[in-house]
Amino acid sequence: MVIASQKIEEVSFLTKNILDVQDLSVEVSGKRILNNVNLQIPRGEVHILFGPNGSGKSSLIMTLLGFPAYKVVSGRIMFKGRDITDLPTDERVKMGISVAFQNPPAIRGVKLGGILRYLLPNEEKLNDLLARVNFPPDFLNRDINLGFSGGEIKKSEILQVLAQGGDLIVLDEPDSGVDVENLRVLGTVINEMLRDRSALIITHLGVILQYIDADMAHVMMDGSIVCSGSPLKILGQILNEGYRWCEKCQRAKTLRCEL
């Protein structure tokens, strides 16, 4: 066991990419939702994932986490140089993937504080995190996500990711449904969090880009990544022309899966 884990460490040291998704195709209930996805995130880089509703962005995250409904039919996911395609969720997470969900489920009787204390047993550090996202301490006694407002869900998710730590931070729409004031708080916290870390961030309108520096952006259409490039340039195009701009793109046409 010890030798094996040393080997993994060794390999992970050598790999340039913290995440390397190779030719990944995924089905849910027999329906293809991701098609030959290739995505490399080098260590220390922050990547943005754009795409219209239903294009497969969140599905990619669920597949990265290994949720059982998402069946990998071909390709593989390399994390820190190790093939994690068949690992259970909790093992992937322990290797260093931290995800902030877009629509997390409410769980009655399971307290936000209970989860946070499991992730970060140091009460002092936890209180510090709470202060940073401007969360009142009595929020810890709330049932997780039960009756949370949109903004509270975002804050609670970021808080959990902060407590969890990890080397690859994945944020699914951290900026949607958040008011201006809270957006500033979250943006600042996320920016600090991403220092020296790698990240994959899904955003619709790119509001979060006002607060963070991203290295690369990708556009997902119909389950494939059809375009990659400068985040601000791609965002500009999307804001100006919408995703029609991608549909017109010759390169994107050849890459798109025909389902």
Place this chain on the structure above:
Amino acid sequence: MSASKDAALRAINKPAALGPDLDISQYSRQPKNWEPCPISSLPEDIIRRALEVGVLPEQESRSATFFQIDHSVIFEAVQEVFEGKIEIMSAKEALEKYDWLKDYWWKVISVDTDKYTALAELAWDQGYFIRILEDQKVTIPLQACLFISTDNLNQNVHNIVIAEPGSEAQIITGCTLHSSVQRGLHVGITEFYVKEDAKITFTMIHNWAQKFDSRPRSGAIIEDNGVFVSNYMCFKPLKSLQMYPVAYCRGVNSRARFNTIIYGTGNSYIDVGSKIVLQNEGCRGEIISRVIATDKAQVYARGFLQGEHSNTKAHLECRGLLLSDEATIHAIPELMAKAQGAELSHEAAVGKIAEEQIQYLMARGFSRSEAEALIVRGFMDVSIFGLPKDLERELQKIVDITTERAL
């Protein structure tokens, strides 16, 4: 022969309206004989079992204690600082002491309800009398333990709880048995009288054995502005349990609340309900139950709200979590309005653990079994019962120990 004996004799073969019918002649009426003694000098294993149902050996943590083993009362005492504020003694002693007590005897529950109430009249084995005196607010809980030390014993207790006007108290009753006891029948009659402006929080915890039968019969009458809160918890397997306690909100603005947590395991047959009857202006009622069924347990979760007066309101919430395909949860919520302006509502939901919830927790690093345990424990969160903080902590501890063992 008294009228109640007469009625009992006529009802002794009358099956209960619900639950499997038991042959009451199959149980023994030969108890072990126990001499009075302090609880701390009881055998270690009895103390431990009592602790599991919330009964503490240290007298200073409780304002008063009643302890009965089989048919013998072995301890009854009020802590010195609470003397003159509360009374606790065996019901037999109380009936001899207070002539007026007969006006409280079989007045909420009918002696001829079924063979079990009849049995408690014809073969009566003590039980407790608790009285909180007028305007006394007792901050530390009273406790009572009904213990069975003899295999296949039949124990029939009749308890009376009177909260005089303006009084307040919490009572914890633990019913359990020695680890050598497998079979038996416990019948517990409890009649509550919550008078004007009084408040009683009554918590009953049951730990029985796989071949054991239990038939509690409880009822409460609540006068003007009175509050009755009943908490019931049953976590260990048993052969059969059937009860359907009822609270009559008789006075203006009187309130009743039933909180129930059932963890059905093994081959248990559990049929537990709660009923609230709203009989006057401004009455309020609430029934909350949480039922988990695993292995081959069969659990009926009933609830009945009856509105007999205008400007009354009550809600029933029943949630069931099924952890095995061989187990059953049958939720039966009922509402009956007999007066315009009685607002009654219910919500009931039965299902398995949502896979989405498990995955979410696994994405936080919990293993699948840890995630399931967390969800089950959360399902039995006692903080929704709105209890005093100390009591809430005590009950949560009991829940936690049980879930830890079970999962």
